[in-house]
Amino acid sequence: MAELQKTRAGTRRHEIVEIATRLFLENGFAATSMSMVAAAAGLTKASLYHHFPGKEDLFAACVTDGYAAELSQLRTIAEDPSTPPPDKMRAALMALYDTIITSPVGRMSPLIAEVSRAFPSVARSFHDDYIAPQHQILARIIADGVRSGHFNDLDPKLFLHLVFGPIVTLSLSREMFATFADLDRYFPVTDLRDGHIDTLMRLLARSG
Template identity: 55%
Template sequence: MQAEDRRVQIISRSTDLFLEQGFAGTSMSMIAKRCGITKASLYHHFNGKDELFVACVTSGYQRALDALTEIIAQADRPAGQKLAEAMTVLYDITISSSVGRMSPLIAEVSRTFPNVARSFHSEYIAPQQDLVWNLIEAGQASGEFKDLDRGLLFHMLFGPIVTLSLSREMFSTFDDLDEHFPVGHLRDGHLNVILGMLRKDR
């Protein structure tokens, strides 16, 4: 297999394993086996486990951010409607995409590799918040939204989503997972609360 294709495959398979078993719980042997090669071949493509993990975290950033950018860039539509679509995307990428589900993992390794947490923040969290804030400011400029503390808005907007993702990871063995944590229902109610915070009273 070509080197680049192999790299992509390794990142994909090892991301799955890290999500399943955690960082320390995933060994290079397991990764090699999952890719159908030996450990020595694996080390030909990545110098070590740390480097591979960083590649896994980093590779998911752009795709997730692109989906958000697309919504912000759309032709003029009510900010409330854009926000509704943005929140749908945020729920999707936080709960279903690898980069969103990696938050607890990054917390796990952040003490050992503080750089991972820093890059996660500066290359993913901060740009994501900036994109959402652009949307909010557009709504304020058009008079649809009122002024609101940025930190508080993100606390109320991202907080429930990230916790929902964490809960679903944590209790993934529950057979009534969707009953305990019904994503669509919670997202709709959440959106209404956020709109209530943003919309000018009467």
């Protein structure tokens, strides 16, 4: 019985996070109230506060929970002993694009930047629960590639900056100009993604 109640609570929490993510994307952080989330989720405010002590806690959950599946996917890629490092890296980069550019939580990048300044706890949670583990996973793939002779011995921090900078910039640009009818002409995800990944793989590749 206790296990069933725990499962139900986890499912309910996930539903609340999905609803809140949609409302944050539609209305922004400031204009999304706990009352709005509670009403959309069919809860009383008291019940919502039972799950999340405050709006910043709810927002942090939307961010970290939303990226949990992507982190799990990255770990699976990195830990597969049958896949060579170049294939792992390419798969990991594709996963990053899928999450940061196309997923609901990825589209929250502008809100994350805004809210993190006002609520340092959100910034800390986002960094510790998502950014740091993500960097560690990619650094592991790089290290495996260097050891196996597939990759050049590059500075991991510099390489990771080259990975994330263009992806985050593309995400922010597409959100900033989302009302453009010809958005894909200015910011074509597939072309930019493929060109970016090919460039990174050439930079990593060890010749000879």
